[in-house]
Amino acid sequence: MEIPTFETDNLILRPITPDDLHSYQNNFNNYEVIRYLSSFVPWPFPKNGVEEYYYKTILPKQGKDYWYWSILLKNNTEEMIGGIDLWRGSKIDNRGFWLAQKRWGKGYMTEVVTRINDHAFQDLGFEILYFGNAVTNIGSRKIKEKTGAKLIGRRLFKFVDPLVNESEMWELSKEAWLTFRNL
Ligand SMILES: CC(C)(COP(=O)(O)OP(=O)(O)OC[C@H]1O[C@@H](n2cnc3c(N)ncnc32)[C@H](O)[C@@H]1OP(=O)(O)O)[C@@H](O)C(=O)NCCC(=O)NCCS
Numbered sequence: 001m002e003i004p005t006f007e008t009d010n011l012i013l014r015p016i017t018p019d020d021l022h023s024y025q026n027n028f029n030n031y032e033v034i035r036y037l038s039s040f041v042p043w044p045f046p047k048n049g050v051e052e053y054y055y056k057t058i059l060p061k062q063g064k065d066y067w068y069w070s071i072l073l074k075n076n077t078e079e080m081i082g083g084i085d086l087w088r089g090s091k092i093d094n095r096g097f098w099l100a101q102k103r104w105g106k107g108y109m110t111e112v113v114t115r116i117n118d119h120a121f122q123d124l125g126f127e128i129l130y131f132g133n134a135v136t137n138i139g140s141r142k143i144k145e146k147t148g149a150k151l152i153g154r155r156l157f158k159f160v161d162p163l164v165n166e167s168e169m170w171e172l173s174k175e176a177w178l179t180f181r182n183l
Pocket residue numbers: 032033034036037097098099100103104105106107108109110111132133134137138139140142143146
């Protein structure tokens with residue numbers, strides 16, 4: 001199945017392309033964006049970090065139980081301002097997201113997550129989604145709270161920020177999502 005493009009109130013979500021890599025690198029290479037991501041993300045972030053990640057990690061699996069969408073503003077589709085990815089096969093985490101710091105606090109990621117959850121449950125056949133975030137990542141935690149997910153526990157986890165070592169664990173069933181959305 002071809003990966004669809006979505007339109008939300010303010011944003012376009014479309015499968016990532018090589019044209020996005022320049023703005024991806026610029027917006028992602030920021031400690032505030034990276035600190036609560038998995039310690040697999042290198043810091044300091046290399047100059048070619050995004051290009052390497054795209055060609056070695058994203059592209060080979062894109063569309064094969066793995067999906068990566070670039071986030072663009074409707075009124076400026078030249079600049080990738082964030083990304084969201086979804087994958088099958090984990091009972092701990094099925095989703096990641098990030099947004100350029102200059103765009104935080106406007107409700108954008110809640111908008112993105114709502115559309116991608118609809119797609120996961122209604123089109124891709126997910127029955128349950130698992131999520132995680134650093135216990136200190138209030139923005140990410142709030143997004144889960146605001147989109148119907150249930151906090152189920154905590155576990156040890158290594159983040160880029162060496163001072164944080166615990167992750168919150170969340171789950172969202174299809175049934176809970178459809179009820180949450182009144183569908
Ligand atoms: C987490 C992140 C995606 C939030 O994006 P966003 O578009 O600003 O989120 P939203 O505007 O949809 O906000 C959701 C809620 O969190 C709150 N919030 C966002 N960032 C916050 C912060 N740093 N501290 C406290 N609250 C925050 C918002 O105020 C909003 O709450 P409200 O609806 O009660 O006002 C963004 O901060 C980011 O990219 N962080 C770095 C990458 C990252 O941590 N990714 C997640 C890994 S699990």
